[in-house]
Amino acid sequence: MNDPFIDQLVNDLQPKRPLRDTDLWALGIIGFIFAAIAIAGTIGLRPDFFQAAKTGALFWKPGIFFIAWLASSLLIMSLSRPHGKIKKWHLSLFILALFTLLYQLLIQSQFVGSKEVGQVLRDKSAIYCLSIITGGGGLLLFAAWKLWITNAASMQPKLLGLLAGLNAGSIMAAIYAMHCDIDVALYVLVYYGLSIAMLSAVGAYFGQKLLRW
């Protein structure tokens, strides 16, 4: 005996391409390329680019956000499927990023005075930092949302949304770090962190509202 409900589903069946992790990696790489072109083509790379390579600032600053992007990409891939689970080693990548920042904070506390830190935190460029990372990250979040996130079926939609914001913000922050010549770790923590936190909050809000299935 035929079941009308099953008949309806069977008649509606079309071949469908499964969600592939490689697509998310490709999206991320395209995001990096777009962000790099936009930053290099508009505000340019930091003037002391080669000097920053020598001091290591060119590596640890974008590196923190590159690791955060890697970790959030792996978590998004896992959580995009109903049976996906959070793996400990994915979280350990976040800890590595946090440890790198804390290490820089500790090292810098020995030779950067509180007066200098105060001046840097009041620097006018902070508003550019906030608006570029948040604005550019917002565009990347929108693209990722349309092309990947809405196709997911997550048991934890709020967390998936949050990770999408973190992921997009991390890409933008990693690229913006190539332009920004303020290497004070507290500045990075406050302004880069605030931008990424805002994008994550937006992602979490929309994740909870729109990703239930």
Add this chain to the structure above:
Amino acid sequence: MTTYNSNKWDDWMRAALDGDQKLYRLLLNDLRLWLTAYFKKRAPINAIEDLVQETLMALHNKRHTYDPNYQFGPWISAIARYRWIDHMRATLKYVETAINDDFPVDDRDRDESAKKDVTSLLKLIPPAQAEVIEMVKLRQMSVEEVSHKTGHSPSSVKIMVHRGMKKMMAAVEDFQDE
């Protein structure tokens, strides 16, 4: 009861992703029986058909999230669990707002179903809170009656109900996170 048949269902689901309607029909028919048995253990009888259909619909709409390199079992189990948790969450919200001293006559089935769900969840919270919730929400006793019977003040009764419902909601969310 239909038992889970790993290899067969894996193959049928892979074929369904390629658009094979014949094998998709076989899969859905098998799954209907398996899901009915699955929800029979977890939900009241009048909620089972809805849960089965919602799960099959979710499978259909989200079939692209099945990775053909992995087993089908954990994937469909996760979807069924998600539908069940969603049902429990909706039930708790309903119980918190709708079941009151004035028992809605036109939605008696839903109320009975909700009562059964809540009864199973009461085991997950402290006995004192469970007792108060049972009296207020399931036996429709007034706050004053419960206060008189248990010795708690009326405001304590309200707080215990509120906290107990929150704990049950958290327990449902925990199921989701596991």
